[in-house]
Amino acid sequence: MKELAVNPVPKGEIRGHFDLFDFLARYGTVIALVLLLCFNLAFTRNFATLQTLNVNLTQVCTIVIVAVGMTLVIGTGGIDLSVGSLMAISGALAPMIFMSKIVPIDNIALAVTIAIVVPVLVAGMFGLFNGWLIARFRVQPIVATLVLFIAGRGIAQVITNGNLQVFKVPEFQWIGFGRPFGIPAQVLIMAVVVLLAWWALRRTVFGRDVLAIGGNEKASTLAGIAVGRVKLAVYAISGLCAGLAGLVVIAINSASDANLVGLGMELDAIAAVAVGGTLLSGGKATIIGTLLGALTIQLVRYTLLANGVPDAAALVVKAAIIVGAVWLQQQNRVR
Amino acid sequence: MADDLLLSMQGIDKKFGGIPAVSSASLSIERGEVHALIGQNGAGKSTLIKVLTGYYKRDAGQVLFDGKPFEVTSPQQAQKSGISTIYQEINLVPLRSVTENICLGREQRRMGFLDWTAMHAEAERLLHRFKIDIDVRKPLGRLNTATQQMVAIARAIGFSAKLVIMDEPTSSLDEQEVSVLFGVIRQLKADGVSVVFVSHKLDELYEVCDRVTIMRDGRTVRSANMNEIKKLELVSSMLGRDVSRAEGHATAFAKRDRSKIGEVMFKANGLSAKPSVRDVSVDLRRGEIVGLAGLLGAGRTETARLIFAVDAPDGGEMELQNRPYRPRRPADAINAGLGFCTEDRKIEGIVADMTVAENIMLALLSRVSPHGVFDPAKQHELATNFIAKLGIKCSGPNQKVRELSGGNQQKVLLARWLAMNPKLLILDEPTRGIDVGAKGEIQRLIKSLADEGLGVLMISSELEEIVEGADRIFVLREGTLVAELQGDTATEDAVLAAMAHGTSPRTVEARV
Numbered sequence: 079m080k081e082l083a084v085n086p087v088p089k090g091e092i093r094g095h096f097d098l099f100d101f102l103a104r105y106g107t108v109i110a111l112v113l114l115l116c117f118n119l120a121f122t123r124n125f126a127t128l129q130t131l132n133v134n135l136t137q138v139c140t141i142v143i144v145a146v147g148m149t150l151v152i153g154t155g156g157i158d159l160s161v162g163s164l165m166a167i168s169g170a171l172a173p174m175i176f177m178s179k180i181v182p183i184d185n186i187a188l189a190v191t192i193a194i195v196v197p198v199l200v201a202g203m204f205g206l207f208n209g210w211l212i213a214r215f216r217v218q219p220i221v222a223t224l225v226l227f228i229a230g231r232g233i234a235q236v237i238t239n240g241n242l243q244v245f246k247v248p249e250f251q252w253i254g255f256g257r258p259f260g261i262p263a264q265v266l267i268m269a270v271v272v273l274l275a276w277w278a279l280r281r282t283v284f285g286r287d288v289l290a291i292g293g294n295e296k297a298s299t300l301a302g303i304a305v306g307r308v309k310l311a312v313y314a315i316s317g318l319c320a321g322l323a324g325l326v327v328i329a330i331n332s333a334s335d336a337n338l339v340g341l342g343m344e345l346d347a348i349a350a351v352a353v354g355g356t357l358l359s360g361g362k363a364t365i366i367g368t369l370l371g372a373l374t375i376q377l378v379r380y381t382l383l384a385n386g387v388p389d390a391a392a393l394v395v396k397a398a399i400i401v402g403a404v405w406l407q408q409q410n411r412v413r
Numbered sequence: 414m415a416d417d418l419l420l421s422m423q424g425i426d427k428k429f430g431g432i433p434a435v436s437s438a439s440l441s442i443e444r445g446e447v448h449a450l451i452g453q454n455g456a457g458k459s460t461l462i463k464v465l466t467g468y469y470k471r472d473a474g475q476v477l478f479d480g481k482p483f484e485v486t487s488p489q490q491a492q493k494s495g496i497s498t499i500y501q502e503i504n505l506v507p508l509r510s511v512t513e514n515i516c517l518g519r520e521q522r523r524m525g526f527l528d529w530t531a532m533h534a535e536a537e538r539l540l541h542r543f544k545i546d547i548d549v550r551k552p553l554g555r556l557n558t559a560t561q562q563m564v565a566i567a568r569a570i571g572f573s574a575k576l577v578i579m580d581e582p583t584s585s586l587d588e589q590e591v592s593v594l595f596g597v598i599r600q601l602k603a604d605g606v607s608v609v610f611v612s613h614k615l616d617e618l619y620e621v622c623d624r625v626t627i628m629r630d631g632r633t634v635r636s637a638n639m640n641e642i643k644k645l646e647l648v649s650s651m652l653g654r655d656v657s658r659a660e661g662h663a664t665a666f667a668k669r670d671r672s673k674i675g676e677v678m679f680k681a682n683g684l685s686a687k688p689s690v691r692d693v694s695v696d697l698r699r700g701e702i703v704g705l706a707g708l709l710g711a712g713r714t715e716t717a718r719l720i721f722a723v724d725a726p727d728g729g730e731m732e733l734q735n736r737p738y739r740p741r742r743p744a745d746a747i748n749a750g751l752g753f754c755t756e757d758r759k760i761e762g763i764v765a766d767m768t769v770a771e772n773i774m775l776a777l778l779s780r781v782s783p784h785g786v787f788d789p790a791k792q793h794e795l796a797t798n799f800i801a802k803l804g805i806k807c808s809g810p811n812q813k814v815r816e817l818s819g820g821n822q823q824k825v826l827l828a829r830w831l832a833m834n835p836k837l838l839i840l841d842e843p844t845r846g847i848d849v850g851a852k853g854e855i856q857r858l859i860k861s862l863a864d865e866g867l868g869v870l871m872i873s874s875e876l877e878e879i880v881e882g883a884d885r886i887f888v889l890r891e892g893t894l895v896a897e898l899q900g901d902t903a904t905e906d907a908v909l910a911a912m913a914h915g916t917s918p919r920t921v922e923a924r925v
Contacts, residue, residue: 281787282782282785282786282787283782283785283786283787286771286774286778286787287779289764290767290771290775293764293765293766293767294760294761294765296760296761297755297762297763297764298764298775299723299742299743300721300723300753300755300761300762301743301747301775301776301829302744302746302748302776303744303779361764361766361767362766
């Protein structure tokens, strides 16, 4: 093109030529995933089976659902530490509703519907509270969401009196065990969440605003973007995602323990986002990257376990992957 | 003669990924001279300087400093060898004391503890050299900007510099601060220190420089004594062509046809946000370019921010097209038909990681997207139109804005507002830090927009731009309006006098 010829050379950097760091930062996650798959195909027994796929997908589902909300939050330059606690809250509420502990509901279909909708909405409300602190009072996101990180699990324990809730309600547990078209229901839920967020980020004004705010909040305000409202929305969405993930977890476990549901989830989600290539400083976010990031972390863990490495050691490897991914991003940034 | 030479760079080559950024460039600096290095954006000035300071490794060429071959691999090493660099921004810590800032990274210790007595003494001694007399125990942030800048310069120069490189040091200073800076440069010169001075402001070069080297397309095309080269020659050497239109007028604003100016469309009465803006009243007509002049800190930008509702006023009223105008946030101002190109492109203007198209569409997108879903094809088309209309040099709508030059980034911002089809556009320093060619283009663009009926409120620190560009000039001083000038009274001298001394009785009479 003619315009290319007159394109001024930016100070000290010239694009268009192969740049190893840029390439790795862009495709590193995919490459890692492919390498892991090849390794497993060669060395792990019974790897290429539908069952292995299902095991890995179901284990990664909740992380991906939470990480999608987290991706939007991080896209605005924020962070949400409260997701694990919000999972515990929604996980505590749902059984109380379908086991008629709050108000007796005879119709099981209605009870289950309410038990799904209400806890998710409640978690969304708590997310809205996070956003309110951040948008209205300009509290730093890490501090604002620390409030519910600490208090949220307490709230869940108070609701349940600290009791373990055990249940067997197939209608509800469909979201954990159902297999429409042979695909686990939770994988479908994950797919819907991922697709919705992917579309929103690429094709909606909201998605564009998220990235604009993360990229330059002052410029966004001056361009008339309702920065406060967008922030309220991303934290509310993050809350909704966490609420949904909480339900999936308790459905699989047939039990809800406010002490354990979603424990450490905030860090797993942030890790998936970071490994996926979303800038932790905001302004650039990729939902597909987050999905791949979560899959990579999960597959590493699976690979190590399947080859007899203990879970504790797997944690160290997971940490190493995160360090590596963030380092790559840094390299790309500095240049 | 060779003894007088402090620095000699010969045949310097530097390529990035095969593309030359600097090729066979040479630069020689004598002891105790102030040497201007000029060129358009992308001409290779920064690269040449970074090669010198060891930030980049040169591909070919020879550097002699102080008579010896000069090989450094980092700016820190260069500093130790006697080459200090001062950048545009002040990179200091406002909450810490002056001493801590000056001694940052080279703290003196005694038996493992910080030796404050020695450090305070050293800071005082250093500042004394530049005739700055302040309490070094005070937090830096309590000093005014000019003094902070001086502290930054003092810190960078230290005691051992033989060569000081100043990369556009004046771009964020007002005229008073600039004169203080020039005082420092002359002091350095008197001490036998050489200065390399990079600037886009040609007048400054004549004021303070002895010699000049002009760069174009990575080459050093000409070196000359400052008093032997005319401004027009400087410009034509930088551009590599004869610029006939630069003759007569220094800016691209020719005299405008005043008959195209229509009725009053915007009024502000007694606008205040104390202490920076006090009782400022301005008005603006359709198709008129109104200049807002004043020194840095006179309240120009602050006034603009009140009009665009970035900040809230504590008094005053505004009217837009004879209707009360009370915006509460920028979005309201935009809805009313205003646009605001801010002074600081990087901090308040562009979203650097986004593409040209995304930046152009930033304000418009929500208005052309039914139900919040936008059409990428439409965005691409709109952006392509503006790229062509404004002559934005980029590889296409999908290039990242951070990769564009300053002038093209500014055009992207202009496009963002023009896309909104505004009635009133506020331009804060529309040509700051932009090379000569792009500057002329932007000035012509502003003029043609006004010809089409757009009201323009232009803030500029460049006297020529205000005097030649504006149909009417309001001069602010320390937050208050001191003069309104137009026609024959709007001369550089009159504006300068109003900026410097405030009220002259005649202009006030003219206003009342």
